[in-house]
Amino acid sequence: MDQSKEQRILNSVSYNAVKGDPESVLDCIDNYCSQKEWAMNVGDEKGVILDKVVEEADPTIALEFGTYVGYSAIRIARLLKPNARLLTIEFNPEFASIAREIIEIAGLSEKITIIEGHSQDIIPQLREKYQVDKVDFVFLDHWKERYCPDTILLEECGYLRKGSILLADNIVYPGAPDFIKYIRSHKSFDCTNYPSHLEYMKVEDAMEKAVYMG
Ligand SMILES: O=C(NC/C=C/[C@H]1O[C@@H](n2ccc(=O)cc2)[C@H](O)[C@@H]1O)c1cc([N+](=O)[O-])cc(O)c1O
Numbered sequence: 001m002d003q004s005k006e007q008r009i010l011n012s013v014s015y016n017a018v019k020g021d022p023e024s025v026l027d028c029i030d031n032y033c034s035q036k037e038w039a040m041n042v043g044d045e046k047g048v049i050l051d052k053v054v055e056e057a058d059p060t061i062a063l064e065f066g067t068y069v070g071y072s073a074i075r076i077a078r079l080l081k082p083n084a085r086l087l088t089i090e091f092n093p094e095f096a097s098i099a100r101e102i103i104e105i106a107g108l109s110e111k112i113t114i115i116e117g118h119s120q121d122i123i124p125q126l127r128e129k130y131q132v133d134k135v136d137f138v139f140l141d142h143w144k145e146r147y148c149p150d151t152i153l154l155e156e157c158g159y160l161r162k163g164s165i166l167l168a169d170n171i172v173y174p175g176a177p178d179f180i181k182y183i184r185s186h187k188s189f190d191c192t193n194y195p196s197h198l199e200y201m202k203v204e205d206a207m208e209k210a211v212y213m214g
């Protein structure tokens with residue numbers, strides 16, 4: 001059976017990236033996906049917005065929904081301080097195993113924990129199974145119709161604290177209208193929109209930052 005696109009991305013990283021160098025892994029994926037096969041990584045343009053918000057948050061505990069092949073997990077984890085860690089939730093076992101290998105090549109396996117499963121099943125387990133008390137930063141990049149229910153679940157489970165920062169990808173394309181409606185009308189969230197473009201394309205997109213005010 002011929003390989004998947006995600007396997008071909010791993011092959012390209014494994015062949016071209018410098019082991020232990022996260023930047024070279026990111027560059028390799030961006031080059032492959034802009035020149036050979038498009039893939040749904042946050043990419044190099046929106047990636048700069050992600051970097052800035054992660055630096056602003058300076059999280060000890062970061063959470064990501066939607067690992068895919070690990071591109072944004074590497075982008076986030078490369079900026080974390082020594083004792084900080086990223087938990088990233090991935091539902092598709094093939095993507096999870098490819099992400100694990102790409103993250104290993106980047107030399108960031110110690111800082112990133114990939115949790116396999118559905119976000120709505122994992123979120124309630126974060127306290128007991130993963131010793132999470134509060135999350136300082138959350139990157140939402142999984143199924144767009146899950147952004148809103150999962151944000152509500154994070155709040156209900158008590159993982160958000162005054163100053164917790166959420167950042168959501170794809171606000172324009174594919175879009176997350178129910179999430180935007182909810183978060184912008186919620187009194188405890190202070191929202192900022194960051195216009196940008198869809199990864200590797202000239203299509204309009206945007207990211208939304210929401211700071212929890214407690
Ligand atoms: O659809 C998009 N993203 C959905 C991502 C889904 C990922 O989240 C995982 N997951 C993990 C946990 C879950 O609970 C559910 C899914 C899935 O297994 C997949 O790895 C998307 C689409 C476009 N696009 O141009 O079409 C552009 C983008 O930037 C996108 O992010």
Ligand SMILES: [Mg+2]
Pocket residue numbers: 040041042141169170
């Ligand atoms: Mg996305």
